Amino acid sequence: MSERASGAKLHWLRLLKAAERLTKTKLSEEIQVHPWRRPLPSEAPPPAKPALARDYEVGLVYPVTDEAIEARAACGLPKIPPTAHLYRDSVYEKRRLLEALGVLKRFQFNGIERRFKY
Amino acid sequence: MEAVIAPLHVEQLNITVTDKILVHDPSKCTGCCQCMIACAYKHFKTFDLEYALLQVHEDPLQPGRFINAHCSHCVHAMCLAACPKEAIYRDENGIVRISPLKCVGCGICSYACPISIPKKHPRLNIYMKCDLCDGDPVCVKMCSAEALKLLPREEAFKIVAELRGGSP
Amino acid sequence: MKRYGYFLGCVMPVKMPWAEKAVMLVAKHLGLHFDYLRGTTCCIRPGVWKPLDYDAWLTLTSYNLALAEEQEVVLVDSCNGCWISHYETLQELRENSEKREMVASYLKGIGKPFPEHVEVRHFLQVLYEDVGLEKIKRKVKRKLNLRATRHIGCHARKLGDDVLPRYFDEILEALGVEIIDTPYDKMCCGLLLFLADPERSVYERVERKLNYAYEQEADFCALICSGCYDQFDRAVRILRKEAEAKGELPKACSVPVVHLAELMALAFGYKPEDFGMQHLRCTPVDRLLAKLQGC
Numbered sequence: 169m170s171e172r173a174s175g176a177k178l179h180w181l182r183l184l185k186a187a188e189r190l191t192k193t194k195l196s197e198e199i200q201v202h203p204w205r206r207p208l209p210s211e212a213p214p215p216a217k218p219a220l221a222r223d224y225e226v227g228l229v230y231p232v233t234d235e236a237i238e239a240r241a242a243c244g245l246p247k248i249p250p251t252a253h254l255y256r257d258s259v260y261e262k263r264r265l266l267e268a269l270g271v272l273k274r275f276q277f278n279g280i281e282r283r284f285k286y
Numbered sequence: 287m288e289a290v291i292a293p294l295h296v297e298q299l300n301i302t303v304t305d306k307i308l309v310h311d312p313s314k315c316t317g318c319c320q321c322m323i324a325c326a327y328k329h330f331k332t333f334d335l336e337y338a339l340l341q342v343h344e345d346p347l348q349p350g351r352f353i354n355a356h357c358s359h360c361v362h363a364m365c366l367a368a369c370p371k372e373a374i375y376r377d378e379n380g381i382v383r384i385s386p387l388k389c390v391g392c393g394i395c396s397y398a399c400p401i402s403i404p405k406k407h408p409r410l411n412i413y414m415k416c417d418l419c420d421g422d423p424v425c426v427k428m429c430s431a432e433a434l435k436l437l438p439r440e441e442a443f444k445i446v447a448e449l450r451g452g453s454p
Numbered sequence: 455m456k457r458y459g460y461f462l463g464c465v466m467p468v469k470m471p472w473a474e475k476a477v478m479l480v481a482k483h484l485g486l487h488f489d490y491l492r493g494t495t496c497c498i499r500p501g502v503w504k505p506l507d508y509d510a511w512l513t514l515t516s517y518n519l520a521l522a523e524e525q526e527v528v529l530v531d532s533c534n535g536c537w538i539s540h541y542e543t544l545q546e547l548r549e550n551s552e553k554r555e556m557v558a559s560y561l562k563g564i565g566k567p568f569p570e571h572v573e574v575r576h577f578l579q580v581l582y583e584d585v586g587l588e589k590i591k592r593k594v595k596r597k598l599n600l601r602a603t604r605h606i607g608c609h610a611r612k613l614g615d616d617v618l619p620r621y622f623d624e625i626l627e628a629l630g631v632e633i634i635d636t637p638y639d640k641m642c643c644g645l646l647l648f649l650a651d652p653e654r655s656v657y658e659r660v661e662r663k664l665n666y667a668y669e670q671e672a673d674f675c676a677l678i679c680s681g682c683y684d685q686f687d688r689a690v691r692i693l694r695k696e697a698e699a700k701g702e703l704p705k706a707c708s709v710p711v712v713h714l715a716e717l718m719a720l721a722f723g724y725k726p727e728d729f730g731m732q733h734l735r736c737t738p739v740d741r742l743l744a745k746l747q748g749c
Contacts, residue, residue: 264564
């Protein structure tokens with residue numbers, strides 16, 4: 169098995185762990201540990217946060233990785249797809265829309281630091 | 287938000303019920319649980335399924351077939367009749383609700399309901415149940431397969447009777 | 455002649471470039487005026503955004519519709535999630551004047567036109583309704599003679615089982631694929647459930663589907679939706695990793711998940727190398743290709 173493939177495997181294992189961790193902090197379970205904790209003010213549910221942050225960053229759910237660039241070239245496709253990955257103006261327009269809609273404020277997402285406040 | 291539910295007066299009992307109720311068709315359900323996730327988010331801002339006010343279960347006799355347990359806002363609401371603290375009431379649209387201020391968390395409503403729809407709040411000692419999202423249920427909007435529908439009561443009874451194999 | 459703008463979405467360009475290439479090859483082969491819809495952002499994910507913020511979902515989806523309006527193309531989706539987002543948004547904008555005004559004002563704020571004349575089509579609709587099954591059958595150079603289970607996806611059932619699911623089956627059969635019916639045909643892939651209950655979405659959805667396909671000796675599992683592929687890909691990688699740690703043979707990981715466009719390309723006489731079929735796959739397709747060459 170190639171080095172790249174084993175790297176991808178590790179990535180997927182990390183992803184599973186991350187998903188388990190995110191979904192383990194369920195409000196129903198958390199309350200047993202912190203009975204008096206108030207709900208956090210962000211309206212973004214924790215499992216969706218990584219995808220929402222990436223969405224703000226690249227305009228789509230997944231960034232184009234080196235592995236994807238390599239595979240796209242092997243398939244006879246342009247290295248960067250003609251989506252918001254290539255047309256960066258779309259990303260800026262989307263960010264303006266997100267700001268105008270008040271979504272960033274509701275989710276307590278800091279657009280400059282690219283992270284959720286809570 | 288646009289309310290799609292209207293009050294319907296039942297003269298014999300002198301009560302007001304909702305004109306439409308949720309109906310689930312198991313033959314169309316794909317078990318995606320989008321209804322549960324949207325419900326939990328709508329009411330509690332979480333994707334935690336413990337908070338969903340309706341439940342999708344796989345049929346133990348037929349794998350791959352799913353059934354949905356949801357509140358029907360019954361004309362003869364057993365939960366309402368059983369509540370010792372009068373915490374369960376019908377609002378002006380006929381939606382059967384639990385008042386979180388009056389509920390003492392005894393759980394009798396859950397025992398009285400034929401399918402145990404009222405469930406205990408995971409954080410608080412109160413019971414909670416479907417409120418039809420104040421007249422525009424999000425679960426119906428989320429169901430792409432159109433297994434969950436909001437239908438007038440009479441039509442819903444007919445469909446449920448058909449699903450049961452002819453017996454109403 | 456209609457000009458089509460293909461909406462790539464998030465998953466296809468990054469995780470299934472072979473399907474992207476195959477779609478373009480097949481569309482050209484069928485004589486369609488088919489190109490990319492350029493500059494698209496996420497569709498935007500209906501399962502997440504609709505409950506999170508309905509107005510934001512409408513507006514951000516309309517952004518992609520506005521791009522189609524600008525580029526004067528019919529928007530084509532092969533991902534069911536993208537299609538349902540575009541289809542439902544368009545329906546809502548046509549029926550609800552309040553939402554229409556709201557979306558128009560947001561789009562005006564960034565200098566985009568309101569999607570007044572846009573048409574949204576599923577790739578299956580383009581194939582079955584615009585091209586026609588007869589033409590597809592005529593283009594088939596060699597029947598595939600393979601057995602497969604299929605996964606159509608939840609959102610494709612929006613128009614009823616007699617529309618997109620039937621188109622999918624009939625096209626598969628036209629390519630010479632023998633469809634194996636399973637009790638899990640209707641069951642969801644568990645994509646959104648992964649955010650709420652990852653274990654259930656991996657073990658009670660994808661694993662069961664693929665295990666059944668393995669037990670029925672299916673050569674592959676066919677699908678059309680990139681969103682579903684995302685979930686299959688993720689789940690298979692997780693299952694393989696776990697199975698390898700236990701030293702067991704991963705059953706579910708032996709059945710490759712194949713996109714309809716790839717099958718069409720193969721049946722039309724293209725070689726697997728023409729669209730890079732073997733690259734970046736969650737399950738290798740070597741056995742499938744060996745069987746195909748043996749036919």
